[in-house]
Amino acid sequence: MNKKNLIQTHERIKPYIHNTPILTSKLIDEITGANLFFKCENFQKMGAFKMRGAANAIIKLSDEQRSKGVVTHSSGNFAQALSLAAKSLGVKAFIIMPSNAPQVKKDAVRGYGGIIIECEPTLLDRENAAKDIQVREGATFLHPSNDINVILGQGTACIELLENQPKLEYIFTPVGGGGLIAGTALAAHFFGKNCNVIGGEPFEVDDAFRSLQSGFIESNISSNTIADGLKTQLGDKNFPIIQQYVEKIIRVTEQEIIDAMRIIWERLKIVCEPSCAVALAALISEKDTFKNRKIGIIISGGNVDLNNLPF
Amino acid sequence: MNKKNLIQTHERIKPYIHNTPILTSKLIDEITGANLFFKCENFQKMGAFKMRGAANAIIKLSDEQRSKGVVTHSSGNFAQALSLAAKSLGVKAFIIMPSNAPQVKKDAVRGYGGIIIECEPTLLDRENAAKDIQVREGATFLHPSNDINVILGQGTACIELLENQPKLEYIFTPVGGGGLIAGTALAAHFFGKNCNVIGGEPFEVDDAFRSLQSGFIESNISSNTIADGLKTQLGDKNFPIIQQYVEKIIRVTEQEIIDAMRIIWERLKIVCEPSCAVALAALISEKDTFKNRKIGIIISGGNVDLNNLPF
Numbered sequence: 299m300n301k302k303n304l305i306q307t308h309e310r311i312k313p314y315i316h317n318t319p320i321l322t323s324k325l326i327d328e329i330t331g332a333n334l335f336f337k338c339e340n341f342q343k344m345g346a347f348k349m350r351g352a353a354n355a356i357i358k359l360s361d362e363q364r365s366k367g368v369v370t371h372s373s374g375n376f377a378q379a380l381s382l383a384a385k386s387l388g389v390k391a392f393i394i395m396p397s398n399a400p401q402v403k404k405d406a407v408r409g410y411g412g413i414i415i416e417c418e419p420t421l422l423d424r425e426n427a428a429k430d431i432q433v434r435e436g437a438t439f440l441h442p443s444n445d446i447n448v449i450l451g452q453g454t455a456c457i458e459l460l461e462n463q464p465k466l467e468y469i470f471t472p473v474g475g476g477g478l479i480a481g482t483a484l485a486a487h488f489f490g491k492n493c494n495v496i497g498g499e500p501f502e503v504d505d506a507f508r509s510l511q512s513g514f515i516e517s518n519i520s521s522n523t524i525a526d527g528l529k530t531q532l533g534d535k536n537f538p539i540i541q542q543y544v545e546k547i548i549r550v551t552e553q554e555i556i557d558a559m560r561i562i563w564e565r566l567k568i569v570c571e572p573s574c575a576v577a578l579a580a581l582i583s584e585k586d587t588f589k590n591r592k593i594g595i596i597i598s599g600g601n602v603d604l605n606n607l608p609f
Numbered sequence: 610m611n612k613k614n615l616i617q618t619h620e621r622i623k624p625y626i627h628n629t630p631i632l633t634s635k636l637i638d639e640i641t642g643a644n645l646f647f648k649c650e651n652f653q654k655m656g657a658f659k660m661r662g663a664a665n666a667i668i669k670l671s672d673e674q675r676s677k678g679v680v681t682h683s684s685g686n687f688a689q690a691l692s693l694a695a696k697s698l699g700v701k702a703f704i705i706m707p708s709n710a711p712q713v714k715k716d717a718v719r720g721y722g723g724i725i726i727e728c729e730p731t732l733l734d735r736e737n738a739a740k741d742i743q744v745r746e747g748a749t750f751l752h753p754s755n756d757i758n759v760i761l762g763q764g765t766a767c768i769e770l771l772e773n774q775p776k777l778e779y780i781f782t783p784v785g786g787g788g789l790i791a792g793t794a795l796a797a798h799f800f801g802k803n804c805n806v807i808g809g810e811p812f813e814v815d816d817a818f819r820s821l822q823s824g825f826i827e828s829n830i831s832s833n834t835i836a837d838g839l840k841t842q843l844g845d846k847n848f849p850i851i852q853q854y855v856e857k858i859i860r861v862t863e864q865e866i867i868d869a870m871r872i873i874w875e876r877l878k879i880v881c882e883p884s885c886a887v888a889l890a891a892l893i894s895e896k897d898t899f900k901n902r903k904i905g906i907i908i909s910g911g912n913v914d915l916n917n918l919p920f
Binding site for chain 2: 319321340341345560563564567568569570600604605607609
C-alpha cells in the first residue's frame with residue numbers, strides 16, 4: 299500500500315460520498331486541554347464512514363462480478379453502506395442478517411435497496427448463508443472490515459481531515475473490526491506530518507488491545523458493551539497494518555463512553571453512536587498526555603436508536 | 610427599518626457570532642416532498658440564535674450604558690446569550706431568574722459569566738427584581754424579543770441563509786416571543802426574491818396565531834407544551850412587523866412536534882430543541898401546499914436536557 303493507492307481510492311469514491319464537515323468546540327477544548335477537530339462521519343451518506351469502504355470495494359469489482367451482485371453479513375452500518383453503495387452503482391446487494399436483528403435495522407437495509415437473507419443467529423449459520431448466496435447467485439463476498447479495498451476506503455476520511463488540518467499531531471478513532479483504524483493509520487502515515495494514530499476500545503471488548511500485546515489476533519469473550527459497533531475482532535488484512543502504524547490503543551470503561559457521548563451531544567450538538575464516543579473517551583482518559591496537542595477525532599457514525607439512549 | 614439597518618447589524622455582530630452551517634437531507638426532502646435547507650443555529654455560540662440579538666443589543670449601547678451593565682429576565686437561551694455576549698464585550702450582565710429554574714440553566718448562565726439574581730416565580734416579582742437592578746446598578750434592561758436591536762440581530766441568520774440560497778421561496782421559523790420571526794421576516798423582505806416567511810406554533814400556546822386573527826396581542830392561557838421556548842407572547846415592537854411581513858402561522862400538535870424532532874435527530878443527525886422542531890412540524894402538517902418548493906428552515910437552538918427527552 300502506498301500514497302498513490304489512497305489518492306486513487308479517494309478520487310474513485312468521491313462521487314458516492316460526502317466530504318463531511320469538521321467541527322470544533324471551545325468548550326470541549328477546555329474540557330480536554332487539547333485542540334480538537336471532529337471529522338463528522340455521522341453526516342456521511344447513510345450516517346457512517348462505512349459508506350467509503352463499501353463504495354470502494356464495489357467499484358473495484360470487474361463488470362462480470364458487479365453483474366452478479368455482492369454479499370456480506372452484517373446487522374450494522376456496513377449492511378446499510380453496502381446496500382446504498384450497491385444501489386448507487388446499479389449492483390445487487392445481498393445482506394445476511396440474523397433473524398433476531400432489530401426491525402429498525404432491517405427496515406434501513408431494505409430502504410437502501412438491500413436484499414435481506416435471514417439466518418439463525420450463529421456464526422456457522424451466517425457463514426453458510428453467505429456461501430449459499432455466493433454459489434447460487436455468483437455474488438462476491440465483501441467483508442465489512444478485513445478487505446484491503448474497504449480499508450483504503452475508510453482511510454479517505456483521514457485524508458480529508460488532514461487536507462483541512464495538515465498539522466494534526468494525533469488522530470483518534472474507535473477500534474471494532476479494524477477497518478477504520480487501519481485505513482486511518484495508512485492515511486496518517488502517508489499524508490500527515492508525524493501524525494500518530496491512537497485507537498479507543500472498550501475494556502469489555504478489548505480484543506485489539508490484547509492482539510497488539512500478544513502479536514496474535516485475539517477474540518472477545520464477553521460482548522457486554524454499549525458500543526455495539528465494536529464487538530467484532532481484527533482480521534489478517536488489517537492487523538498487520540495496525541501493528542505497523544498504530545501508536546497504541548487506550549481502553550475505556552462503559553461510564554467513560556457514556557460521559558464522552560454526552561459531551562458530544564451536549565457540546566457539539568450532534569447525534570453520534572456510542573461506538574464513536576469511544577475515541578473521545580480514550581483521549582479524555584489520558585488527557586494529561588495530550589495537553590495543547592492538535593488532535594483529530596473521527597466521529598464514526600450517527601445511527602442510534604433514540605428509544606434506547608443511555609441518558 | 611430598511612436593508613441598510615440589517616446590513617449594518619450583520620457587520621456589527623460578525624466578530625461575536627458563527628456563520629452557522631446549512632445542512633440538507635435527501636431523506637427529509639423525500640418525507641416532505643420539498644427541497645429543504647436547514648440553517649443550523651444549534652451550532653451558534655451558546656447553542657442558539659439568541660446570541661445574535663443579544664450581541665447587537667449590547668453593542669448598540671453607549672459607553673456610559675455599557676459601563677453599568679445590562680439586565681434581563683429569562684431562564685432560557687436569552688439568559689445565556691446575554692451573559693456570553695456581555696462577557697465577550699466586557700460588560701456586566703444581571704440575569705433575573707426564578708428561584709425554581711433548573712440548576713443546569715443556572716449553571717450555564719454562571720458558566721458564561723452572568724450574575725444571577727433570583728426572584729420568586731411570579732411576573733410581578735420578576736419585574737420588581739429587574740427594576741431594582743436598573744435603579745441600583747444603573748443597568749440597561751434588554752428584552753429577550755421585544756427590542757428592535759434584538760429583532761435586527763435575529764434577522765441576520767436569515768441574511769446568511771439567503772446569501773447561501775438566494776432563491777428560497779419560503780422560510781419557516783418557530784414563533785415564541787416574536788423576535789426571531791420578526792427579524793427573519795424583515796430579512797426575507799429585504800434580501801429575498803419573493804421569499805415568504807411562515808411561523809410554526811404549538812396549538813397549546815397559539816397566542817401569535819390568535820393575535821394575527823384578532824389584530825391585538827393575545828396571551829396564552831395554558832402553557833402545556835414541550836416547546837418550552839415558545840411560551841412567551843408577542844410585544845408591541847415585533848407584532849407590527851409580524852402583521853406586515855409574515856404570511857401566516859401554522860399550528861401543530863405536541864405529537865407533530867415530537868415527530869418532527871425525531872426526524873431532525875435521526876435524519877440530520879443533529880441535536881435540536883423541541884421548540885425548534887416546531888418549524889419543520891408546521892411544514893410537514895401542510896406539506897401538500899409546499900411540494901417541490903425551495904424552503905429554508907431555521908433550526909433555532911440545541912440546548913436540551915438529555916435527561917428529559919420525549920423519546
